[in-house]
Amino acid sequence: MSRRLFHRVGALAAALTERPVSLYAAAVLRIGYGLLYLAFLLREFPHRDEIWGPGSAWTPELAKELFDQTEWVSVLTLSDSRAYFEVCYAAAVVTSVLFTLGWRTRAVSVLFAAVVASFHARAIFMTDGGDNLILLMAVYLVLTACGRRWSLDARRTRRRVSEGRAPKRSTGLAKSGLLSQLRYARTTLVTVLHNCGMFVIAAQVCILYGSAGLYKVQGSSWGSGAALHYVLNLDLFRPWPALSLMADGHTTLITVVGYLTVLLQVAFPFVLFGRLKYPVLTLLLGMHLGIAVFMGLPLFSGAMIIADAAFLPDRFYQFLGQLWRRTPQPMEAVVARSPREGTVTVPSQPGPVAVPSTR
Structure with a gap:
């Protein structure tokens, strides 16, 4: 039991200090x-x-x-x-x-x-x-x-690495190994601070959602499903009264949305380590967009949407970056066509770059 605990603590320490x-x-x-x-x-x-x-x-x-x-x-x-x-x-x-x-x-x-x-x-x-x-x-x-x-x-x-430029080193420090030790200590400190900072950000968002959901559960208006009805009729948070009145007319829909809001906020901290977090984050995105439009709070909604982005893995953003790089630019979409698509390429000259085939 003690060995297993020791290995777990060691793995946690390694994850905290070795890789951001x-x-x-x-x-x-x-x-x-x-x-x-x-x-x-x-x-x-x-x-x-x-x-x-x-x-x-x-x-x-x-x-x-x-x-x-x-x-x-x-x-x-x-x-x-x-x-x-x-x-x-x-x-x-x-x-x-x-x-x-x-x-x-x-x-x-x-x-x-x-x-x-x-x-x-x-x-x-x-x-x-x-x-x-x-x-x-x-x-x-x-x-x-x-x-x-x-x-x-x-x-x-990236430019420094591609050009082969390296920072100047002190010969005496390099020989003694002190410089390498200082660099290792700096790298470890930066990694630990970064990982702790990201953990605190995630914990802050979880506390925010969890406390908001539990606070709503205690209210009778949220329990009865009438909370959004009162929200849509507050003049202080009604930038477009006609839109709010139109939404208020769908009683069943706003009741379901009210219950779903409480469920999402309470369940948010418990779905972060599975695939269920993706539909939850999507629904929360829709909720914040609704708050921005119906209640006129774009700054609050934007801050929450950006905070939710912290829970998406790096492979998701890497996929978006690859997708962006693969997307053809406007000029490339015009000139980079395959001859199989019915296009005959002509040498560079004034006028059109490609002439559609008449066959």
Whole structure:
């Protein structure tokens, strides 16, 4: 019994320290949250002064007073100057772009987390819940190696490898073996932090779904199946009243959807290690799209959809990448036709590249 336990602990330690997991999923999280926060900043650009700037009803003095109780911090409260605020806003947009592209991801991920935390703390009462999850994920992604795939950093690394360039080594350190040991220790530390970060992200999403489902179970409106009826008639969460009234007219359908929502959220943490997670993730995608459309909460829905992407394996994203590379480009679809399809290829000359056969 003790030997079996020892082997299991050893296998777990090896899996934690030897190979980083879900590198493509981490890249999807980086790209998704970077683009989502960039879209959020651009959408609120006309209202930036009323939400976060010196003209906000929630003044910097009130924010600082709240910070004394919550111990939050924000770079936006360091000055009341409008020019300073505009520089901070522009820096936030640039940081979101660089984080999405994966440029110097280790440093930029820290800046992105600081940006999200600063804007969240500056106007903490003017949120819809989506930025809470974005803030958590931005902090967790600092621990991960989210720039290893689909990033400018990965592209730069591939170029160095293809060109045969290697970092300069110190002769004395190389002879003593200290340099190799330091590199091994750094690699192990990065791997452990990445794997722990991805585990925390997965645990956070499971806790979110599980607690939401259990909270709904306690309510009588969800138990009776009438919860969505009340949701569709709330003026605060009804961007298109006509659409909400049309959906509310299908009583049986919204009752089934309400029960299915509770079932999916409660069952989510228990289906992650089997094939059942794929239909569950698909249904959750539809649920979040419905929340975005019917309740007018696109930021929250987008944050949840991106978080769900962390549970898809790397082979799924690799398959998507291969499918994208195999997809012919528009010009290739025109000129790269086989003669068997009834096309006669002519030498390069002005005019059409291929002439359809008349036979």
